[in-house]
Every structure is written in structure tokens, then in C-alpha cells.
Amino acid sequence: MTGRTNRQIALARRPLGDIAADDFRHRAVPVRDLQPGEFLVQNRWLSIDPYMRVRMNEARSYAPPQPLDQVMGGTTAGDVIASNHPCFAEGDRVVGLGGWQLYAIDSGAGFVRVETSAVPLQAYLGVAGMPGMTAWYGIRHIIRPKSGETIVVSAASGAVGSVAGQLSKQAGCRVIGIAGGPEKCRHVVDDLGLDACIDHKAGNLDIQLAAAAADGIDGYFDNVGGAVLDAVMRRLNTFARVAVCGQISGGYDTTPLPLADTSMLLTARLVMQGFIISDHRDLWPAARAELVRLVAERRLVYRETIAEGLDAAPTALINVLKGANLGKQLVRLS
Numbered sequence: 549m550t551g552r553t554n555r556q557i558a559l560a561r562r563p564l565g566d567i568a569a570d571d572f573r574h575r576a577v578p579v580r581d582l583q584p585g586e587f588l589v590q591n592r593w594l595s596i597d598p599y600m601r602v603r604m605n606e607a608r609s610y611a612p613p614q615p616l617d618q619v620m621g622g623t624t625a626g627d628v629i630a631s632n633h634p635c636f637a638e639g640d641r642v643v644g645l646g647g648w649q650l651y652a653i654d655s656g657a658g659f660v661r662v663e664t665s666a667v668p669l670q671a672y673l674g675v676a677g678m679p680g681m682t683a684w685y686g687i688r689h690i691i692r693p694k695s696g697e698t699i700v701v702s703a704a705s706g707a708v709g710s711v712a713g714q715l716s717k718q719a720g721c722r723v724i725g726i727a728g729g730p731e732k733c734r735h736v737v738d739d740l741g742l743d744a745c746i747d748h749k750a751g752n753l754d755i756q757l758a759a760a761a762a763d764g765i766d767g768y769f770d771n772v773g774g775a776v777l778d779a780v781m782r783r784l785n786t787f788a789r790v791a792v793c794g795q796i797s798g799g800y801d802t803t804p805l806p807l808a809d810t811s812m813l814l815t816a817r818l819v820m821q822g823f824i825i826s827d828h829r830d831l832w833p834a835a836r837a838e839l840v841r842l843v844a845e846r847r848l849v850y851r852e853t854i855a856e857g858l859d860a861a862p863t864a865l866i867n868v869l870k871g872a873n874l875g876k877q878l879v880r881l882s
């Protein structure tokens with residue numbers, strides 16, 4: 549044994565509806581010795597993502613269920629602190645499937661080395677990581693915005709939405725964000741540079757959308773589904789594109805989210821496409837490189853909400869699901 553103690557958080561039971569702190573089990577186990585071909589990562593940062601709630605359900609979704617009593621899956625960023633692997637050396641900075649724990653042992657399949665001279669390590673969990681690449685894919689490959697078009701992005705202040713909105717602005721579009729509350733809306737306009745922001749908690753979504761998008765909507769990056777999607781659908785222009793990225797308004801329990809009216813699909817000849825970013829790993833290197841460059845050039849700004857210490861991870865996930873985060877939700881582990 550290495551003499552190190554690994555603290556971990558496992559899934560104790562499958563929640564019904566809202567999740568609670570006691571759905572998780574905290575434990576401490578020794579870090580075992582490395583086998584040939586393995587390396588040890590000290591996880592510095594843990595990414596908290598809405599899909600984690602999906603995996604807490606029994607039913608298979610686009611990702612398999614999180615097994616009970618096993619370390620919660622999740623992406624981490626950290627440092628290689630010992631190595632028996634020919635391609636990973638002590639001191640390497642890495643991002644990968646480290647899970648909700650302080651240390652991870654890997655044989656090279658779960659982690660990639662990252663370069664932190666232009667962006668900080670934890671950016672590879674947010675703006676230059678899976679959320680940023682999700683925005684990049686939905687905008688560049690599904691919505692394909694053209695200069696002068698009107699694009700709407702929901703959860704616009706969040707990890708994915710903040711990148712989707714800024715990439716749409718860079719394409720020369722009028723971009724309208726949708727976010728929860730006046731403080732998030734202020735951030736979306738003043739800091740992210742979008743043209744307008746609608747507060748979905750203020751009610752009158754149809755009236756607010758009609759005022760902000762008087763000429764209709766050409767592209768919608770949908771992070772939330774539900775009533776917001778229905779309201780945007782009613783204002784879509786002919787040949788509009790909808791990138792269906794997330795359905796967080798349903799809470800990601802097992803209740804399906806209905807779509808109120810599908811007639812617009814035909815009458816407006818819409819393209820509506822769901823996508824999961826893990827299906828497009830071949831595009832990740834190019835997407836990541838472009839996002840890193842945009843951040844380094846200060847053409848892409850981002851915010852982080854940071855919870856301190858592994859024990860804060862369950863509450864951080866609860867907070868994301870109720871919208872308490874601004875930008876990327878992270879947990880600082882060490």
C-alpha cells in the first residue's frame with residue numbers, strides 16, 4: 549500500500565425525484581500499490597454535471613446507470629504523482645474519468661494529458677472541456693448560425709450555455725439568452741455580451757420572447773426542454789434549427805418531458821436534432837484546441853462556481869439541479 553488514504557463518495561441508493569445528501573455514502577480506503585502500466589492521479593478538481601442525476605436512475609439512458617455502492621462517476625482534473633506507465637510521468641497534468649474521490653489509478657484509457665500554459669487546469673472541465681465542446685458541437689454542427697440570424701440559448705449563464713451564446717455572437721448573430729433570475733440575466737448581457745436575456749422565472753415567456761425576438765428565431769440551443777422549449781418553438785422561423793442538448797427542466801428523474809405541439813416541425817420545416825457529445829469524440833481534439841485558443845485570446849469568457857472539498861460534492865450537484873450555480877460548477881478537491 550502507498551500509505552495514502554483515498555476518500556470517496558459512492559451512490560448509496562437511487563433517489564426518487566429530488567436528490568438528498570443521504571443518497572450518497574462517504575468512505576475512506578487505502579490507496580493500493582501501482583501495477584506495471586498504471587499511474588496514480590491526485591484529483592485536484594471534480595466537475596459537477598447534470599448528467600450525474602440521470603445516471604442515478606435505475607433506467608438506462610444514453611449513459612448506463614451509476615452502480616450502487618461504487619464511486620460516483622465524474623470527470624476530474626489532476627496531477628500524476630506516481631507512474632509505472634511508459635507514456636505518463638510524474639508531474640503530468642491530466643483530465644479524465646477520475647470519479648468522486650481524491651485519488652484515481654488508471655492504465656491510460658481514462659485520462660488524457662493537458663497543457664496548462666494558456667488556460668488553468670480546471671478549464672478543461674468547463675469552457676475547454678466536455679461542456680464547452682458540447683456547445684461547440686451544437687452550434688457548429690447543428691445550428692450552423694449565419695450572420696444576421698437570431699439565435700436563442702437557454703441556461704445561458706451555465707457551463708454549456710455560456711459558450712453556446714458567445715460562439716453564436718462570434719458568428720455575427722443577434723443572440724438572446726434565457727436564464728433564471730435578474731443577476732444571471734445581467735451576467736449574460738454585461739459579461740458574456742449577448743444582446744438580450746429573458747428571465748424564465750419572471751413568467752410571461754411568450755410575451756418576453758416576442759419582445760426580444762420580434763423577427764422570430766432561426767436557431768435554438770436547448771439546454772432545458774419543457775415549457776421553455778414549447779415557448780421558443782412557437783416563435784421559430786421557417787427552416788429554423790433546434791439543437792436538443794439537455795432537458796434539465798424535467799429534473800432528470802424518470803418522468804418524461806412532453807413536447808406540447810409538434811405541428812411546427814412540418815409547417816416551419818424545422819430541423820430538431822438531439823445529440824450527445826460523447827458520440828463525437830473524434831472531434832474533441834479540434835474542438836478543445838479551438839476553445840483553448842479562444843480563451844487565451846480572451847474572446848471567450850467564463851465563470852466558475854467553486855465548492856470546497858470532496859464532502860461538498862453532493863450539495864454542489866443539488867445546487868446545479870436547482871440553478872444555484874453561475875457558470876461551471878466545480879469542486880476543488882486539493
Ligand SMILES: NC(=O)c1ccc[n+]([C@@H]2O[C@H](COP(=O)([O-])OP(=O)(O)OC[C@H]3O[C@@H](n4cnc5c(N)ncnc54)[C@H](OP(=O)(O)O)[C@@H]3O)[C@@H](O)[C@H]2O)c1
Nearest residue numbers: 598703706707708727728771794795796797823824825871
Ligand atoms: N447533450 C450533451 O452531450 C450534453 C453535455 C453536457 C451537458 N448537457 C446538458 O446541457 C444542459 C446544461 O448543462 P451544464 O453542465 O451547462 O449545466 P449548467 O447550465 O451550468 O447548470 C444547469 C442550469 O440549468 C438551469 N435549470 C435548472 N433547472 C431548470 C428548470 N427547471 N428550468 C429551466 N432551467 C433550469 C439552471 O440555470 P437557470 O438558473 O438559468 O435556469 C442551472 O444553473 C443540461 O441540461 C445538461 O444535461 C448535455
